[in-house]
Amino acid sequence: MSLGSQIAANLPFLRRYARALTGSQVSGDAFVREMLEAVLADDTLKASLAGGRVPLYRAFSKVWGSVSGAAATGTATSEHEIGAQARLGTITPPARQALLLTTLEDFTVAETAAILDRTPEDISQMVASAIAEIEREQATSVLIIEDEPLIAMQLEDLVISLGHTVSGTAATRTQARAAAAEAMPGLVLADIQLADGSSGLDAVDDILSVGTMPVIFITAYPERLLTGDKPEPTYLVTKPFQEATVRAAISQALFFGSTKPL
Structure with a gap:
């Protein structure tokens, strides 16, 4: 399978992850586009994506991680995005990434560690922290x-x-x-x-x-x-x-x- 075909096959799921991470389809897609533009401009980065889903998500995480705090959500354009941005600052971004990667995207702890440049022990701790923090939300x-x-x-x-x-x-x-x-x-x-x-x-x-x-x-x-x-x-x-x-x-x-x- 060509590199383009590999990326195309995984792109819908990367977009799903980006959307859940930012709380917005618009913002999530913007970060995916930025990552793809970086790939097109860097032959070394492009070659690294031949390894499948892990390097693709790793490349995306580097782009997303380059924007700190609430700025990572872009400009609020709806009630949904306003709600997302209001809450993003209350949970550590790496912990949110670790939780989504190991659950929504079904990566192993080792794969998630490779994506986020962390140790497996770090990932386990971040996932536990994210779950504890999020579960303090009011029951519904x-x-x-x-x-x-x-x-x-x-x-x-x-x-x-x-x-x-x-x-x-x-x-x-x-x-x-x-x-x-x-x-x-x-x-x-x-x-x-x-x-x-x-x-x-x-x-x-x-x-x-x-x-x-x-x-x-x-x-x-x-x-x-x-x-x-x-x-x-x-x-x-x-x-x-x-x-x-x-x-x-x-x-x-x-x-x-x-x-x-x-």
Whole structure:
């Protein structure tokens, strides 16, 4: 596989990481573009990316790390970005990176250490610190939109174990709309393709038209949403998922207070 093909295959997931890291699709994509421009201008850096995902994320981390503090989020252009920027200063950026890399992006501790130029021991400590800091957020109610009963039950158990409550569950767009009308949730976990052929995206649009809350989409086909052609969900978990990944996504979504895709 050519270098260009390797980068293209991993780019949707790097953009997902950048978006979760900054709390904004606009800012995240800007940092990815800056990294790609740096690669085009440096043959040595370009050659180093032949090693796969680790050097790609390492190159991105160097670009992102070159901008300190709240400046890393760029200019706030929406309620989502304003909320993200207000919270970025309260958690150490390397700890946030370590948490996202080991959960959302499923890198090993050793791979994450290579990406961030840290020791594995440092990474373990940073992940523990990030989880402890983020979990101090206030508990909320969660609406689960999922048409597979076993997965819905798994998500219910996970949500409750994190100290949140389940406001309702739904397997279709109609059920989701009714559940939100009965009890407006503080967070939504939504599958994309629902039992009756309806769309989880449409169900979420219905709910966001009358309320504001973070949304985490869960799908077996993330590349269908990570196209760069239109606004994308900030928090996107791939099926089959690890509970640690969903836990991290919930913590990040509540931490940033995100609302609609940007």
